[in-house]
Amino acid sequence: MQLPFNLRKANLKVVSLLSGGIDSSTLLYWLRSQENIDEIHALTLIYGQKHQREVDAASTIAKRLGIPHTVVDISAIKPLISKSALTSEQPVPEALETAEYYETLKATVVPNRNMILLSLAVAYAITLDYNAVAYAAHWSDRGIYPDCREEFVEAFQRAVQIGTDQPITVLAPFVRYDKADIVRIGSELGVPFELTWSCYKGGSIHCGVCSSCRERKRAFQDAGVQDPTTYER
């Protein structure tokens, strides 16, 4: 597996969104591998997810890398985004491998999530005198989450540059890679996958049947990388 392109921009100081899952953890390791990046600050925003598990995973990953990490609880916004199963009383759907799969998944879309998270990351970057933000949007999510598409990254970057009058760079290096690619990249970079957390349910071990667990399982299989995760089912 080839690592993604190297950054040509030099002297970047990056606020990187970190959820504690495979994608954003691998992103942090990838940013760390880039010679052109001078500073990295990880930012975890708690926006009303059902569980604390992924926040703990995020802290563990940042600590492992020695990267400063800020956690901010913005779960007060829950009433504004309560249409999603991830933040409301709706049950998290068990993903069936049928034609209904995408319809089921749609219940996990948090309205405008990445724009909210990235907007806060941009504010923080300006506060820290940084000049870039990063998030782990990737190709496998593009069907269901429009804010993971490359067109969004470009449109968002344009809005940010106009709205702040500052040359903030928006990095989404995995936007053309799928989740199996990310597992391969992470494997080469030595990401401790066993410390990451994907399950939407947030029990003591991964449930194995929510859409996020299924995607995690499949990514390891497709990547040909051994999956260190213990699943309930």
Place this chain on the structure above:
Amino acid sequence: MQLPFNLRKANLKVVSLLSGGIDSSTLLYWLRSQENIDEIHALTLIYGQKHQREVDAASTIAKRLGIPHTVVDISAIKPLISKSALTSEQPVPEALETAEYYETLKATVVPNRNMILLSLAVAYAITLDYNAVAYAAHWSDRGIYPDCREEFVEAFQRAVQIGTDQPITVLAPFVRYDKADIVRIGSELGVPFELTWSCYKGGSIHCGVCSSCRERKRAFQDAGVQDPTTYER
């Protein structure tokens, strides 16, 4: 004074950002005057301003109009935006009418503020099954606040439409009007200016010397509308 253009888009359901100042209060009255608007919901986001006064003003204005109003306290984000005098321990600058005026004012720029507030308004619009958001960006703010410029409104709307895959309209009807125009418009629409709040300091009456108070005074003078405000100085 001619009222701004009428909206040509029909059947809009709008989440409107309401701070409790002159501009956003007039915006609410203006939206209310539009035949094409079916629903209005006011949204006040507390992001770490120094005082509660403008939030109380917002509630009073919304109640006066009989418009539903949601207040969400997102002041947990304060560490992310703490570069601004409005949200940190820096003193609020007394605006001097000198060449340093704009430099002084820059201390009141909250990094990426409008994008953060609008992103949350968009999420709420989707949650409510609404199709528009509105904010009171205006011409007098364009020099110092890049996120009050028409180019930003357009770039943001594009990013939102791509990022949510929904035809959300971003309304900023005052974007080509200055604050004195807004006072004239508000006067024609019967906005109870005495209930609005502008002062950055948040005492029991308007201080009269912060940049926001000075702009309030000047807007009434330039508009030729009687200023009902009591100022300390």
